[in-house]
Amino acid sequence: MTTKINIGPIHPSTHGVLRLVVELDGDTIVGVEPHIGFLHRGVEKLAENRMYMQNIGYMEKIDYVAPMAYDDAYVAAVEEAMGVEVKERAKYIRTILLELQRIASHLLWLGTMANDLGQFYTLFMWTFRDRDKILRLLQEHAGARMFYLNMRPGGVVRDLPPDFEENTLQVLDYIEKRITEYEHYLESNQVFIERTKGIGVLSREMAIELGATGPVLRGSGVNYDTRSNKPYYAYSELGFRPQVMFAGDSFARYKVRMLEMKESIRMVREAFKKIPEGDAVGMPVRLIMPQAKNKIVTVNRETPRGEAFIYMIADKERPYRLSIRTPSFINLSLINEIAKGSRLADLFAILGSLDLVMADVDL
Amino acid sequence: MKIERGKLIETLKELKGKGYKYLVKIAGVDNINSISVLYFVRDIDNNKEEVVEVELDPNDTALPSVEEVYKAADWYERTLYEMFGIEIKGRQIRRLLLEKWNGKGAPLRKNFEWGAPYETKQSKKAVA
Numbered sequence: 120m121t122t123k124i125n126i127g128p129i130h131p132s133t134h135g136v137l138r139l140v141v142e143l144d145g146d147t148i149v150g151v152e153p154h155i156g157f158l159h160r161g162v163e164k165l166a167e168n169r170m171y172m173q174n175i176g177y178m179e180k181i182d183y184v185a186p187m188a189y190d191d192a193y194v195a196a197v198e199e200a201m202g203v204e205v206k207e208r209a210k211y212i213r214t215i216l217l218e219l220q221r222i223a224s225h226l227l228w229l230g231t232m233a234n235d236l237g238q239f240y241t242l243f244m245w246t247f248r249d250r251d252k253i254l255r256l257l258q259e260h261a262g263a264r265m266f267y268l269n270m271r272p273g274g275v276v277r278d279l280p281p282d283f284e285e286n287t288l289q290v291l292d293y294i295e296k297r298i299t300e301y302e303h304y305l306e307s308n309q310v311f312i313e314r315t316k317g318i319g320v321l322s323r324e325m326a327i328e329l330g331a332t333g334p335v336l337r338g339s340g341v342n343y344d345t346r347s348n349k350p351y352y353a354y355s356e357l358g359f360r361p362q363v364m365f366a367g368d369s370f371a372r373y374k375v376r377m378l379e380m381k382e383s384i385r386m387v388r389e390a391f392k393k394i395p396e397g398d399a400v401g402m403p404v405r406l407i408m409p410q411a412k413n414k415i416v417t418v419n420r421e422t423p424r425g426e427a428f429i430y431m432i433a434d435k436e437r438p439y440r441l442s443i444r445t446p447s448f449i450n451l452s453l454i455n456e457i458a459k460g461s462r463l464a465d466l467f468a469i470l471g472s473l474d475l476v477m478a479d480v481d482l
Numbered sequence: 483m484k485i486e487r488g489k490l491i492e493t494l495k496e497l498k499g500k501g502y503k504y505l506v507k508i509a510g511v512d513n514i515n516s517i518s519v520l521y522f523v524r525d526i527d528n529n530k531e532e533v534v535e536v537e538l539d540p541n542d543t544a545l546p547s548v549e550e551v552y553k554a555a556d557w558y559e560r561t562l563y564e565m566f567g568i569e570i571k572g573r574q575i576r577r578l579l580l581e582k583w584n585g586k587g588a589p590l591r592k593n594f595e596w597g598a599p600y601e602t603k604q605s606k607k608a609v610a
Contacts, residue, residue, distance in 0.1 A: 156580035164589055168604050341526060348529050388545030430509050442509040452557045481580060
């Protein structure tokens with residue numbers, strides 16, 4: 120006989136408002152049914168009824184952990200609708216900022232995942248301290264800690280501040296040391312290993328079949344990353360290598376993100392060596408007015424959580440249709456398949472390894 | 483590629499056989515005179531993409547479920563159902579996915595009434 124229990128909608132380990140109805144046989148999970156939509160704002164409908172420039176702010180709120188990724192994806196779609204080329208220096212600046220944002224997002228994930236595994240607030244505090252250093256860097260450039268609004272068609276809102284390179288390299292040296300430390304700390308911890316290795320296994324075939332994306336897909340041994348498969352900005356010049364693990368369990372997903380952070384650090388350092396001189400400032404937002412009628416635009420971007428895909432039908436004043444595929448949405452739909460057969464206590468270890476942001480799920 | 487509604491499953495099965503095993507997204511678009519549903523599929527190993535488009539009459543929008551071909555279609559079809567009012571044949575949608583209100587009409591259609599009164603209670607269709 121199976122029992123149904125309810126978890127959420129408010130629960131410290133659901134990373135937002137998520138309700139799970141879990142069917143249990145003893146302590147073993149038979150099925151998980153996620154109930155989402157508590158944060159549904161109707162971003163797609165709102166975007167259709169606002170001017171292009173008004174939407175930039177909305178797009179950032181889709182994913183509040185890595186707002187710049189969506190800022191960039193939307194502005195890239197607008198650029199394509201307008202036929203604007205990104206300036207060469209701006210390409211490098213965007214790459215640097217997006218990779219810094221990725222490290223910040225992954226650090227937050229690392230802290231919360233350790234929380235889900237019962238290591239209450241130790242690692243969380245440490246990663247937040249490190250993440251703050253990156254947020255300060257981004258603040259130096261954009262003027263805000265969280266919602267940056269720094270992308271403009273053709274470039275960025277302003278050039279990097281004069282001492283940005285020096286400060287960033289210092290912070291990266293520090294964070295690289297810390298990441299290695301955390302890796303050592305977690306991987307020599309028997310509890311962490313036992314609660315992640317072999318837990319929540321997603322095979323390669325199932326990952327493709329169910330449409331997993333981002334580190335979840337790469338943790339299952341699929342070598343697909345938008346940054347290498349559909350290179351944009353400076354990624355191909357920086358020699359980006361996608362990080363792939365083959366086990367498909369929670370540990371593999373954890374490891375992919377750790378390796379991604381190191382790869383990001385390497386790329387930012389490389390980018391500072393290769394960044395060209397010149398103008399990087401884009402056009403003011405009030406000039407966003409694509410001379411287009413029903414122009415179809417598609418944009419793929421690798422956000423920290425996975426691949427974001429924007430399908431936009433551009434009109435003159437506002438998007439006729441803006442359809443967004445968010446990575447957390449599809450990664451959450453896997454939970455039933457991944458969690459089947461695990462123990463109830465492991466459900467949150469699995470949920471944590473998917474790196475969900477509920478605002479990103481509900482859109 | 484644009485295809486007829488009746489050939490949808492057949493076409494997607496054929497594409498899947500060719501290696502397009504990954505469903506990126508199902509998106510709906512209201513063109514006022516018609517409603518198109520787009521299936522974005524991807525061949526991960528060869529890095530190729532294909533779009534399958536089905537055009538529907540706004541008053542007759544029933545679509546066959548493609549869940550048997552792509553399992554990832556599950557939640558996308560449910561959002562199609564609640565956002566565009568597209569009935570998905572071959573599967574029973576027990577509860578709404580995103581919308582917690584028992585509203586009338588399909589929000590992402592262009593003729594959706596803004597500000598129309600609706601119940602704010604959780605949808606009665608919801609099953610615990």
